[in-house]
Amino acid sequence: MAVASFGAEESLIGIGEHKILNTHLIDLRTTPPDVFKDLSDTDWSKVGWNDVGRPYKVENYSSVRTDWEHSHGEEMPVRDQWQYFNRYFHDMFVTDVPAKRKEVQQKFWSALGKVDTSEIAEAFQEFIQVQIWNRIHRTKDAVWDPRGKRALFEGLDVKNPKILFLGAADGYEAMQLMAMYPGGHAVLVDYDDFCEEERFGNFPEAYPFLGHNPATGGHKVYYREDFDITFEVKDLRDIDYAPDFDIVLSVGLIEHFPDEHKPHAIEYHRRFLKPGGYAIVTTPRKQLQSQLYYRIMGEVMNFGYRELMTCEQMGLYMYENGFDILRSGYIKAHNGLIAQPR
Ligand SMILES: C[S@@+](CC[C@H](N)C(=O)[O-])C[C@H]1O[C@@H](n2cnc3c(N)ncnc32)[C@H](O)[C@@H]1O
Numbered sequence: 001m002a003v004a005s006f007g008a009e010e011s012l013i014g015i016g017e018h019k020i021l022n023t024h025l026i027d028l029r030t031t032p033p034d035v036f037k038d039l040s041d042t043d044w045s046k047v048g049w050n051d052v053g054r055p056y057k058v059e060n061y062s063s064v065r066t067d068w069e070h071s072h073g074e075e076m077p078v079r080d081q082w083q084y085f086n087r088y089f090h091d092m093f094v095t096d097v098p099a100k101r102k103e104v105q106q107k108f109w110s111a112l113g114k115v116d117t118s119e120i121a122e123a124f125q126e127f128i129q130v131q132i133w134n135r136i137h138r139t140k141d142a143v144w145d146p147r148g149k150r151a152l153f154e155g156l157d158v159k160n161p162k163i164l165f166l167g168a169a170d171g172y173e174a175m176q177l178m179a180m181y182p183g184g185h186a187v188l189v190d191y192d193d194f195c196e197e198e199r200f201g202n203f204p205e206a207y208p209f210l211g212h213n214p215a216t217g218g219h220k221v222y223y224r225e226d227f228d229i230t231f232e233v234k235d236l237r238d239i240d241y242a243p244d245f246d247i248v249l250s251v252g253l254i255e256h257f258p259d260e261h262k263p264h265a266i267e268y269h270r271r272f273l274k275p276g277g278y279a280i281v282t283t284p285r286k287q288l289q290s291q292l293y294y295r296i297m298g299e300v301m302n303f304g305y306r307e308l309m310t311c312e313q314m315g316l317y318m319y320e321n322g323f324d325i326l327r328s329g330y331i332k333a334h335n336g337l338i339a340q341p342r
Helices: 063-072 078-093 097-114 117-139 146-153 172-180 193-199 259-271 288-296 311-320
Strands: 018-020 025-027 162-166 185-190 209-212 219-222 229-233 245-251 273-284 323-330 334-341
Touching: 063 078, 078 117, 078 193, 097 117, 117 288, 146 172, 146 209, 146 273, 146 334, 162 172, 172 185, 172 209, 172 219, 172 229, 172 245, 172 273, 185 193, 193 229, 245 259, 259 273, 259 311, 259 323, 273 311, 311 323, 311 334
Parallel strands: 162 185, 162 245, 185 229, 245 273
Antiparallel strands: 018 025, 209 219, 273 334, 323 334
């Protein structure tokens, strides 16, 4: 796959404003609704699996994976699954949606003219995918969701925090945290070097993160270059840091581990935390919209094991693996929680 990058587009807006660009939305709005549904009053000691049920497994895989497995006669290794995922996902982030929509429409009309049914079906599928991406990411901003994440991340008792991001991909949430709690350092860990080079490496420099201004107590806008970040291309299972992080974060990671491996995945959120530190975890929500999303976008999103879960299910995994849940709830597409080791 050829690697494309974000286009340069005017992205200057003032605090309180938002603007839809060709690839994504930028959003510096400071007033409600913050699209965080707070479920923090859940008494986790009284919640059991019989009450909350089990996560939904997404089982329609990309033909890229099934063809690979057919020709190799073995299951695609998990790391390779992530390499495909990151390249296809990045390709969507950098898509100039209005231009792509035009291109796909022309392809559709041309296929109709030739009465070529397989080309018509392909163009139609591409058209639906562009429409969905336009809605989910470019106009609704449900993937980056800065307003929801700001609401989820607010109120942490940290100063110049040291942040560890497990499976960091583009590093987005670490940057949002660093804007809200400035002056710290983040270590992003991902075993796909494409994330270091492209997803994080070419994250739009002009993307504005709304955060806190320690000098005035008000808002301040930060950009990628303002943050002190180290990217480590490493397998999580090989990292060996001191337990001195204020925040350990994962976004869309633990739902990729089947139940027998979840305790191990969750343990990584505890091992590197300093006493009093916070684990922040988000996972995609189990909701009809998300089930449809992964069904329709499966060809470019589904390369490996994936669950969709409710906030209660995610909280229960963390609670039964030794965390107290300080805040829990959901934002547009993800559940989110702030937790501390018990
Ligand atoms: C689903 S992505 C997280 C979603 C993310 N917000 C995004 O935009 O893609 C999970 C990331 O974790 C990384 N990852 C998965 N298992 C890993 C492991 N064992 N070690 C290091 N990185 C891992 C993948 O390469 C991928 O970039």
